Amino acid sequence: MQVAYPDKFVDSNADNYIKLSDRIWGYAELGFSEFDSSAAHVEYLEKAGFEIKRGIAGMPTAFVAEAGSGGPVVGILGEFDALSGLSQESGALVCRTSTEIANGNGHGCGHHLLGTSAHLAAVAVKSFLETSGMPGRVRFYGCPAEEGGYGKTFMVRDGLFNDVDAALTWHPGIANQVINLNLLAVKQVYFRFKGVAAHAGVSPHLGRSALDALELMNVGVNFLREHIVPEARLHYAIINAGGTAPNVVQANTEVLYTIRAPRNRVVDEIYERVEAIAKGAAMMTGCTVDTRFDSACSNILLNTPLNELMYKHLQRLGAPDYELSEHSFADAIHQTTHREERELAGRMLTAAWRDPKPLFDAVDRYDPASAITMHGSTDVGDVSWVTPTAQCATACFAFGSSPHSWQWVSQGKSSIAHKGMLLAAKTIAATAIDLFRDPSHIEAARAELVARRDGDEYSSPVPDGVQPVRR
Structure with missing residues (x-):
């Protein structure tokens, strides 16, 4: 029928x-x-x-x-x-x-x-x-x-x-x-930097700035943009800049990254490079960095x-x-x-x-x-x-x-x-x-x-x- x-x-x-x-x-x-x-x-x-x-x-x-x-x-x-x-x-x-x-x-x-x-x-x-x-x-x-x-x-x-x-x-x-x-594949990942707090005026040499690490990461990723496929996109939002007191060396910061590319495997390749930049920024500043997966789609x-x-x-x-x-x-x-x-x-x-x-x-x-x-x-x-x-x-x-x-x-x-x-x-x-x-x-x-x-x-x-x- x-x-x-x-x-x-x-x-x-x-x-x-x-x-x-x-x-x-x-x-x-x-x-x-x-x-x-x-x-x-x-x-x-x-x-x-x-x-x-x-x-x-x-x-x-x-x-x-x-x-x-x-x-x-x-x-x-x-x-x-x-x-x-x-x-x-x-x-x-x-x-x-x-x-x-x-x-x-x-x-x-x-x-x-x-x-x-x-x-x-x-x-x-x-x-x-x-x-x-x-x-x-x-x-x-x-x-x-x-x-x-x-x-x-x-x-x-x-x-x-x-x-x-x-x-x-x-x-x-x-x-x-x-x-x-x-439409592009995407992965979202949090990067959390941990440093050492100190008085920014009296003893800044004793501090290890997580904010410096976060900023260095973002600078490094911005340089990376030229060296990835043109269809890819990198975005970030600073979730935690380390507080509102400039006279304290910021000990904890966090940034959320969104990585887009034509396929999941390309996203993963770019992510590995972003993660390496984050680790390098942590090494440069004497901090540590942890990553936390947020979400993704194909x-x-x-x-x-x-x-x-x-x-x-x-x-x-x-x-x-x-x-x-x-x-x-x-x-x-x-x-x-x-x-x-x-x-x-x-x-x-x-x-x-x-x-x-x-x-x-x-x-x-x-x-x-x-x-x-x-x-x-x-x-x-x-x-x-x-x-x-x-x-x-x-x-x-x-x-x-x-x-x-x-x-x-x-x-x-x-x-x-x-x-x-x-x-x-x-x-x-x-x-x-x-x-x-x-x-x-x-x-x-x-x-x-x-x-x-x-x-x-x-x-x-x-x-x-x-x-x-x-x-």
Whole structure:
């Protein structure tokens, strides 16, 4: 029995899931602390008839929800964490702290939409499987802490994707497109220097400055930048500069480093050089240095067969219809953005859409040969190494407005955001249903994954024994 596209399954549940996205938006919780948001997802999924496994891979807010039996397994990835320091009044055209969110956090990357849309897609696919009688299982992954904690990396390390035939997800964005970006692998490590305190005026010769060591390390790493692959990125934040008293030789300092590169093995090579610089800085100052692993994720492996399938459905569905008021709101937000932001956004589109309107009302063309490198990272990368993975983006925000900004938080509850969320749900659900209808798509996607690995087998960038750290 063949059943039509799942649009009706999505539309019939739309109002409930708009409420869910707004509910999660209000929680605005950070990585590994998304207890209310996780519970809200579980509540809705249980009502929809999914079997739930909670607290997976050592993360109390992570869960897996499954429906169906036999057949292929299609995973749908959802996120729901927020960002610190991005409290913002919803719908405002200026940067203004929200009176709704007391903890100072905000959904500046749209993960309240991301998880809810993926959730709705999973419910729609479940309805299809029940109606059609086809064998197959749909599995929704409740993924915490994408922002820096990389929850999916822990899930992959625990083997939770080993039996998945394909994985689908999306990200709220400023355009409707299949995501065709090469994203980088990343490792985050703390370096802690320990010296000897002394009176800086009376007996500085008796001190051993941990601050000197930290500064020498940073200088050494800055010289290293010229001698690593151009796609790599090195960032650092001084966590502890040794105190606020300049007349004390600082005895304890700490810096957090983020190392990005095209593949995990390149990250590891650069890390070894950064670690050697840290040890050298400690030797130069008579200090010691300890390292503590924080988090990591792998680079993305794009998958052309899955991307082409997803693009077919996104193109068929097309952009939503927008009201005049929505165009006006997007234009007003657009006016608050910088020219450089709009130009950067344009470089991520194909040539036909380099200068779009403030509200992107079309579907960008998918060209496998046009993939570009964006120097960010996501834990979707680890999933893409063990099972074929595809992502789309839909226009939930005004073109040219940037992730991790007050503008994205301001737009996060708008009707534009909700329409983008529903378009993503339909696209993911339709793509998943095609995978059940025609398993040859899975075979082609698996062959592509093997080719993209280029002889490298997946190895978790998170060492054994390292557990998630609550943010």
